[in-house]
Amino acid sequence: MATLSSNLLFIAFILYLVATLFYGGSIKTKKESNEKKGTNRWGTIAVVLTIVGFISQLGYFITRWIAAGHAPVSNMFEFTTFFGMALVGAFIVIYFIYRTTLLGLFTMPVAILVIAYASMFPRDITPLIPALQSYWLHIHVTTAAIGEAILAISFAAGLIYLVKAIDQTKSSKRTFWLETVMFSLVAVLGFVIVSSVFSAAGYHEKFNWADKHGAEAVVEYTMPALTGPHAGELLTKDGFKPLVEMPAFINAKKLNTVIWSLMAGLVLFGLIRLVLRKRIAAALQPLVKNIKLDFVDEISYRSVLIGFPVFTLGALIFAMIWAQMAWSRFWGWDPKEVWALITWLFYAAFMHLRLSKGWHGEKSAWLAVIGFVIIMFNLVAVNLVIAGLHSYAG
Amino acid sequence: MNDVKCECGHVNPHGTVLCEACGKVLDENEINNKELLDMRYEGSARRSQTYNKTIIDKIWNFFSSVKVGVWLIIITLIASTIGTILPQEMYINQPPDVYYEQEYGWFGKLYYQLGLHDLYGSWWYLLLIAMLGISLVICSLDRVVPLYKALKAQRVTRNEGFLKRQRVFGVNEIASENDLTTIKKQLKDRRYHVREENGDLLAEKGRFSRWGPYVNHVGLIIFLFGGILRFIPGFYVNENLWVKEGETAAVPETGGQFYLQNNQFILQHYDKNKDKTFEKAIDRAGAVVKNYQSNVVLYKRESNNLPGEKPKLKKVTDYKVRVNQPLTFEGYSVFQASFRNEMNAMSFSLTNKKTNQSAGNLKIDLQNPKGKYDLGNGYSVEILNYFPDFEFAKSGEPTTKSRVPNNPAFVFRMTSPEKPKGETSFVAIKQTIEPFGDNTYKMAFKGVDTKNVSGFIVRKDSSLWAIILGGIIFMIGVIQGAYWNHRRIWVQNKNGQVWLAAHTNKNWYGLKSEIETVLLGTKFSIPEDRLQKENTDKEDV
Numbered sequence: 001m002a003t004l005s006s007n008l009l010f011i012a013f014i015l016y017l018v019a020t021l022f023y024g025g026s027i028k029t030k031k032e033s034n035e036k037k038g039t040n041r042w043g044t045i046a047v048v049l050t051i052v053g054f055i056s057q058l059g060y061f062i063t064r065w066i067a068a069g070h071a072p073v074s075n076m077f078e079f080t081t082f083f084g085m086a087l088v089g090a091f092i093v094i095y096f097i098y099r100t101t102l103l104g105l106f107t108m109p110v111a112i113l114v115i116a117y118a119s120m121f122p123r124d125i126t127p128l129i130p131a132l133q134s135y136w137l138h139i140h141v142t143t144a145a146i147g148e149a150i151l152a153i154s155f156a157a158g159l160i161y162l163v164k165a166i167d168q169t170k171s172s173k174r175t176f177w178l179e180t181v182m183f184s185l186v187a188v189l190g191f192v193i194v195s196s197v198f199s200a201a202g203y204h205e206k207f208n209w210a211d212k213h214g215a216e217a218v219v220e221y222t223m224p225a226l227t228g229p230h231a232g233e234l235l236t237k238d239g240f241k242p243l244v245e246m247p248a249f250i251n252a253k254k255l256n257t258v259i260w261s262l263m264a265g266l267v268l269f270g271l272i273r274l275v276l277r278k279r280i281a282a283a284l285q286p287l288v289k290n291i292k293l294d295f296v297d298e299i300s301y302r303s304v305l306i307g308f309p310v311f312t313l314g315a316l317i318f319a320m321i322w323a324q325m326a327w328s329r330f331w332g333w334d335p336k337e338v339w340a341l342i343t344w345l346f347y348a349a350f351m352h353l354r355l356s357k358g359w360h361g362e363k364s365a366w367l368a369v370i371g372f373v374i375i376m377f378n379l380v381a382v383n384l385v386i387a388g389l390h391s392y393a394g
Numbered sequence: 395m396n397d398v399k400c401e402c403g404h405v406n407p408h409g410t411v412l413c414e415a416c417g418k419v420l421d422e423n424e425i426n427n428k429e430l431l432d433m434r435y436e437g438s439a440r441r442s443q444t445y446n447k448t449i450i451d452k453i454w455n456f457f458s459s460v461k462v463g464v465w466l467i468i469i470t471l472i473a474s475t476i477g478t479i480l481p482q483e484m485y486i487n488q489p490p491d492v493y494y495e496q497e498y499g500w501f502g503k504l505y506y507q508l509g510l511h512d513l514y515g516s517w518w519y520l521l522l523i524a525m526l527g528i529s530l531v532i533c534s535l536d537r538v539v540p541l542y543k544a545l546k547a548q549r550v551t552r553n554e555g556f557l558k559r560q561r562v563f564g565v566n567e568i569a570s571e572n573d574l575t576t577i578k579k580q581l582k583d584r585r586y587h588v589r590e591e592n593g594d595l596l597a598e599k600g601r602f603s604r605w606g607p608y609v610n611h612v613g614l615i616i617f618l619f620g621g622i623l624r625f626i627p628g629f630y631v632n633e634n635l636w637v638k639e640g641e642t643a644a645v646p647e648t649g650g651q652f653y654l655q656n657n658q659f660i661l662q663h664y665d666k667n668k669d670k671t672f673e674k675a676i677d678r679a680g681a682v683v684k685n686y687q688s689n690v691v692l693y694k695r696e697s698n699n700l701p702g703e704k705p706k707l708k709k710v711t712d713y714k715v716r717v718n719q720p721l722t723f724e725g726y727s728v729f730q731a732s733f734r735n736e737m738n739a740m741s742f743s744l745t746n747k748k749t750n751q752s753a754g755n756l757k758i759d760l761q762n763p764k765g766k767y768d769l770g771n772g773y774s775v776e777i778l779n780y781f782p783d784f785e786f787a788k789s790g791e792p793t794t795k796s797r798v799p800n801n802p803a804f805v806f807r808m809t810s811p812e813k814p815k816g817e818t819s820f821v822a823i824k825q826t827i828e829p830f831g832d833n834t835y836k837m838a839f840k841g842v843d844t845k846n847v848s849g850f851i852v853r854k855d856s857s858l859w860a861i862i863l864g865g866i867i868f869m870i871g872v873i874q875g876a877y878w879n880h881r882r883i884w885v886q887n888k889n890g891q892v893w894l895a896a897h898t899n900k901n902w903y904g905l906k907s908e909i910e911t912v913l914l915g916t917k918f919s920i921p922e923d924r925l926q927k928e929n930t931d932k933e934d935v
């Protein structure tokens with residue numbers, strides 16, 4: 001069952017990749033079929049592939065559920081994969097409202113990155129500790145992820161808006177920040193690539209080190225240590241000697257991973273820029289030529305409108321019900337809870353700004369980008385860095 | 395202040411921008427202002443836009459501003475992030491004045507000194523939330539009443555200027571009777587509520603979604619009110635209760651009404667041989683706990699007994715308290731929160747240091763140690779002093795931190811035929827002090843019996859109903875406002891032409907494609923969206 005499950009996930013992943021190519025094709029060939037309204041052949045194939053991929057991933061989810069005996073949303077790998085699946089699902093729903101394949105071209109790469117990122121975490125089926133043994137937990141986590149995924153669609157639409165609206169002929173603050181967003185996506189790819197390469201090479205090195213209380217501990221790196229642990233002593237023969245030693249209060253191993261990912265991201269980004277000979281956003285601009293600005297703006301806002309209630313229900317209300325059962329208090333100011341509140345407040349502010357200050361169009365698109373950054377921060381940084389009760393990852 | 399009478403005959407309250415009935419522009423400023431009407435709140439007379447004289451007006455106007463509201467939300471948001479930089483006071487188990495500096499250096503010290511270690515309980519954070527609440531109340535009141543009146547008073551036939559200055563607007567020279575019937579039918583098919591007056595038409599749907607924001611704000615206010623209730627004494631109980639296996643304890647804050655007996659504490663781990671699926675994960679993590687459970691019996695006191703007398707107890711229920719499965723009774727909930735393994739008894743053997751021969755064993759109950767243990771044949775051990783939770787006080791004297799035997803220490807007098815007067819020895823875990831020189835005998839440590847103690851949290855939260863109610867109302871409100879929208883289409887005879895105008899509070903794209911379907915099969919031309927080029931419109935609710 002577990003093997004079947006991972007195969008289904010792999011198939012889904014490949015299908016998403018192929019679908020993305022077809023989404024690209026559907027835009028390129030638009031000129032010929034401009035007279036006919038609606039989706040062209042390429043687009044139809046892309047959507048069908050996406051749906052088949054989604055069903056395959058649903059198969060992964062169900063078979064893994066059967067194998068584990070609990071819904072597979074209980075560690076970093078499972079949760080992030082689920083988020084990727086929800087993203088595809090949310091796209092499918094929005095697609096059938098607005099029927100634009102361009103949205104697929106921007107959403108699918110994000111979903112693919114999310115799933116690839118998820119696969120860098122330990123993929124073992126984990127047993128549930130007592131606090132996690134509650135069906136409310138599963139309801140809470142899945143609903144919250146679905147809400148975040150719908151909100152993320154507003155990011156994809158916002159990105160389309162920005163790519164189209166921002167003048168690329170001269171450099172400005174706006175081109176800089178848009179390119180930063182593009183770079184961040186490339187850096188995630190960088191992380192996936194370095195992690196996969198070192199893990200395929202089976203790279204390991206161990207250190208003895210002293211934590212901030214002076215206690216001795218052993219840490220194992222899976223990438224060559226550029227930043228070594230505090231008072232680190234290399235135990236592995238022929239291991240890579242750290243370039244700098246970090247003070248005890250910094251997690252040198254995680255910092256090392258971040259540095260490697262950024263380096264890989266920079267190299268990749270440099271290569272892409274070399275090939276394109278212009279900004280990534282500028283290179284994408286021809287693709288969005290045929291879309292109307294107020295149309296994507298509405299898609300972006302609509303996703304927020306659809307996603308916000310779902311997010312509230314999942315990330316706050318169901319979370320409170322579970323917290324009441326598991327920890328006897330529905331709210332405890334745990335970092336993960338606070339970040340859910342922050343996300344919620346942010347989108348509330350978004351809607352009020354749009355309603356009363358008329359922050360439409362580009363401002364609204366930037367807000368959608370910031371919202372996505374907050375969601376990602378909650379998913380990645382709060383779990384990995386600000387460890388709280390919810391922290392899945394070790 | 396005077397009410398304003400419109401030429402259509404409707405009397406509007408002072409401050410009205412658009413006549414409630416026919417939509418004529420009443421406010422002089424608005425007339426030559428823009429090409430398009432600002433349709434927010436239907437141009438109704440809002441208190442905050444009308445009065446600005448007294449202090450009350452000023453406070454009202456401050457809190458009714460959405461700009462202020464958004465600022466409050468953003469400040470709360472930023473403040474909340476600051477609280478997640480370092481762990482909050484409730485998540486550390488050391489005195490905060492040492493902890494922050496020791497763990498995080500100068501930054502930690504500063505964090506602590508600024509009071510950020512208890513940010514969410516600080517007066518200014520609570521003040522922020524309170525202001526948010528006030529803003530919610532005033533903001534909603536300022537808008538909901540006039541909006542309600544204006545929507546209720548609207549007539550079918552609208553003023554020319556009103557129609558002309560709608561965002562979606564189109565003119566048709568002639569319309570056949572046939573076309574009008576088709577449009578009417580197609581509107582009704584799309585669930586529009588169609589009203590007719592002297593040949594003019596108003597189709598409306600989803601008006602109730604306009605109340606969404608106000609409903610959700612009411613939900614939020616009830617939720618916040620629930621939060622305030624907790625500060626009332628007795629509304630909120632949150633106590634720790636430790637019960638050792640085999641013992642019974644009174645449940646705190648129940649006025650001695652309830653007693654909890656702990657029969658057994660159970661701690662189970664996943665077994666990688668049995669749970670094969672988890673084998674790899676267990677190897678990676680070491681051991682993973684499967685279950686924390688206390689098997690308890692709940693008793694209720696039968697009658698009022700005299701002070702000092704043992705209470706008569708009646709069994710209420712048997713229950714297995716587990717994480718996620720609290721025991722609930724009469725508004726109280728008992729949660730499995732933690733456990734510890736406590737020393738229950740210690741055994742020693744009185745041993746001759748030279749020959750290593752034992753003169754007898756004794757077992758000391760750490761809750762109720764006996765004064766003297768007679769080992770026979772002239773051997774005995776007396777406990778001169780007992781420190782259940784031993785430490786050296788600042789003065790150097792041995793003392794005890796608590797009554798819990800976490801670190802027991804004894805002063806023994808060992809009597810033997812060789813030393814009939816006795817020898818004194820101080821014995822603590824891993825150390826022995828012989829204050830009066832070299833002893834012949836020692837108390838050799840033999841072993842320790844332990845017992846589990848279950849840690850419960852006893853909780854009563856009488857504000858839960860408000861929290862739940864607020865949550866439900868909030869959800870209804872957001873869904874109402876987000877999943878529906880308020881659309882209106884006017885088809886009216888003006889100047890021998892047929893005008894078509896439309897308005898929605900959001901999702902113009904959806905409205906426009908709906909108009910296209912409604913006009914299908916008629917000779918009506920598709921009205922134009924006059925904001926298409928600019929994209930700088932404002933939407934309203």
Ligand code: HEM
Nearest residue numbers: 348351355356458459460463526529530533607872875935
């Ligand atoms: C965290 C607190 C708040 C939440 C979650 C919240 C939520 C909402 C939501 C979901 C809407 C509907 C938005 C839409 O349909 O696009 C809304 C509308 C509205 N909110 Fe709030 N709100 C909050 C605080 C406030 C505050 C403090 C004010 C007062 C200044 C306020 C004033 C309004 C107004 C006036 C509207 C109607 C929009 C308009 O007509 O301009 N809200 N709110």
